[in-house]
Amino acid sequence: MSTEKKNEREKIEEALRLSEEKFSKAFYSNPEPMAISTLNEGRYIEINDIHLRILGYRREEVIGRTGFEIGFWPHPDDRNRMIRPLEKDGFVRDLEISFKSKSGGLRSGLMSADLIEIAGEPCIILTIRDITEHKKIEEALRLSEEKFSKAFYSNPGSMAISTLNEGRYIEINDIHLRILGYRREEVIGRTGFEIGFWPHPDDRNRMIRPLEKNGFVRDLEISFKSKSGGLRSGLMSADLIEISGESCIILTIRDITEHKRVQEALRESQEFSSILLNHSPNPIIVINEDTSIRYTNPALERMTGFSASELIGRSAPYPWWPEETRETNTAFLRRNLQKRVRAVERLFKRKNGTWIWVETTAIPVRQDGTDGYYLESWNDITESKKLKENLQLYVTEITKAQEDERKRIARELHDDTVQSLLTLGINIETIIRTEKWLPWPLVEQLRNLQRTTRNIADGVRRFSHNLRPDLLDELGMSVAMEMLAKESELIGGPHTTVIKSGPERRLPSEQEVLLFRIVQEALNNVKKHSQATEAKIELHFTRDKVKLCISDNGVGFEPPELLGNLARMGKIGLVSMRERTRLLNGSLRISSHKGKGTKIVVDFPA
Numbered sequence: 001m002s003t004e005k006k007n008e009r010e011k012i013e014e015a016l017r018l019s020e021e022k023f024s025k026a027f028y029s030n031p032e033p034m035a036i037s038t039l040n041e042g043r044y045i046e047i048n049d050i051h052l053r054i055l056g057y058r059r060e061e062v063i064g065r066t067g068f069e070i071g072f073w074p075h076p077d078d079r080n081r082m083i084r085p086l087e088k089d090g091f092v093r094d095l096e097i098s099f100k101s102k103s104g105g106l107r108s109g110l111m112s113a114d115l116i117e118i119a120g121e122p123c124i125i126l127t128i129r130d131i132t133e134h135k136k137i138e139e140a141l142r143l144s145e146e147k148f149s150k151a152f153y154s155n156p157g158s159m160a161i162s163t164l165n166e167g168r169y170i171e172i173n174d175i176h177l178r179i180l181g182y183r184r185e186e187v188i189g190r191t192g193f194e195i196g197f198w199p200h201p202d203d204r205n206r207m208i209r210p211l212e213k214n215g216f217v218r219d220l221e222i223s224f225k226s227k228s229g230g231l232r233s234g235l236m237s238a239d240l241i242e243i244s245g246e247s248c249i250i251l252t253i254r255d256i257t258e259h260k261r262v263q264e265a266l267r268e269s270q271e272f273s274s275i276l277l278n279h280s281p282n283p284i285i286v287i288n289e290d291t292s293i294r295y296t297n298p299a300l301e302r303m304t305g306f307s308a309s310e311l312i313g314r315s316a317p318y319p320w321w322p323e324e325t326r327e328t329n330t331a332f333l334r335r336n337l338q339k340r341v342r343a344v345e346r347l348f349k350r351k352n353g354t355w356i357w358v359e360t361t362a363i364p365v366r367q368d369g370t371d372g373y374y375l376e377s378w379n380d381i382t383e384s385k386k387l388k389e390n391l392q393l394y395v396t397e398i399t400k401a402q403e404d405e406r407k408r409i410a411r412e413l414h415d416d417t418v419q420s421l422l423t424l425g426i427n428i429e430t431i432i433r434t435e436k437w438l439p440w441p442l443v444e445q446l447r448n449l450q451r452t453t454r455n456i457a458d459g460v461r462r463f464s465h466n467l468r469p470d471l472l473d474e475l476g477m478s479v480a481m482e483m484l485a486k487e488s489e490l491i492g493g494p495h496t497t498v499i500k501s502g503p504e505r506r507l508p509s510e511q512e513v514l515l516f517r518i519v520q521e522a523l524n525n526v527k528k529h530s531q532a533t534e535a536k537i538e539l540h541f542t543r544d545k546v547k548l549c550i551s552d553n554g555v556g557f558e559p560p561e562l563l564g565n566l567a568r569m570g571k572i573g574l575v576s577m578r579e580r581t582r583l584l585n586g587s588l589r590i591s592s593h594k595g596k597g598t599k600i601v602v603d604f605p606a
Helices: 003-029 049-055 077-089 132-154 174-180 202-214 257-268 298-304 323-335 382-434 440-467 470-474 477-490 509-530 572-583
Strands: 034-038 044-047 091-100 106-118 121-130 158-163 169-172 216-225 231-243 246-255 284-288 293-296 341-349 355-367 370-380 495-501 534-541 545-552 587-592 598-605
Touching (some): 049 121, 077 091, 132 382, 231 257, 284 298, 509 572, 572 587
Parallel strands (some): 495 534
Antiparallel strands (some): 158 169, 284 293, 341 355, 355 370
């Protein structure tokens, strides 16, 4: 054999060796689970560590055995669903399958596979992306939305959802339709003005103004018209929500037409046994100045189970008050016998021992210039309280699902992706040190590739910390905030000081995450928009509250008069802070002037 041919063969053999070495490194260091098996039997030829970790086996328990022998396929036809398109097209992408680990746990995955040939035998190289947790989150969200839907449509109160800007109806429950007298198709897609709901156009503005400022309205008295044209009175409560990126209103209306008529009748006549009182759907009780009961209507007896004969002449404490609150309730009644008291939520006990939530409204009625008696009206809000709890649960579950997903992705990035990138950098260094024959330009390229790999690893690590810093779970909010301040400085933010005062303590995980996200968003806004050189985070603990203050010496801005206008101004970061503050049951205040910096204060019970 000539020297020239020998050299050519050696070059080919060396190229093949390098190619196989690259494939081997890519296979074993890949952060995704990978395996190679025979096409006909599905017998494992090779498998990487990530795949073994998911399955829970040791390498010697898998190599040489089939997926059926180790119990990988719980549904035998799943492999056939992969083989058929694989034999037809030569590849399969993101085929959803079920598989079992060694422990017997059933998991879900997306499988991709390609045909290759090894020693003349057709084989499969495949990857599986475990989506078990993702599917669990999707199922949890679906169930949460289903609970909301059931609570909305089965609620005994009238409810509707409309757009904020136009007031166009998106959804409405049967009780609301019954009050209005319309069919569903006559309402959905139309505005309240188009169906004649608002007899006084400014009534909607009276609702919108506080709604945009505070994010909610409670018991706003309005007039509205039904389809028949009858004018009615109601107490409207509303909250801002977001649907498909659009600001919307979820509202309830309690028809108080009859209640107002009863009050009017009582003002005009002292005949407490009038037909209006006796047939009022709301329980009514009349109390003398000495707290003795003067009158109760049949609705109160139906709600509580106590008859008028058991109650007339009886003084406080009353039998429907819980034992532990009778003293405080009596004191509250005596203090307010000469005052108007509206919409007080209270927990009462029926005669049979069951509990109800009641909203009480009371007014003093004068006789000959003196306080003659106290008129109290009740409204059963037990079901609406359950709805509010369900809505809060809905928001909480979504937030928890988001944070759980952030935590999972952050862990996977840190444990798998970053480690793989670092391994890649080490492997490049090994090549540079061991392969002395490499030409200098190629060494420089490898050095650049190594630096790029390290930069990518650093970027992924920072991204992982931003998603969910481990310190937040391990050491708590205070330490995590100090870390956040340092990281903000490292990426171009202003010098940031963290000041803590009061009896510092750990908070529930959900509260710590929400508070951390508020600080994270605030520092991000400072870095992007403020042009500040100094920023300060102050965290003050008291016995039952926590106060957070983030301030800077930047250029400032003119905040809107109504916080509800933040979204329209494009202040999405501030909107997210406001929503997270609401989840904390706290208050958000923004103080800023052009050229004088910005200050954000969050107070919440903890």
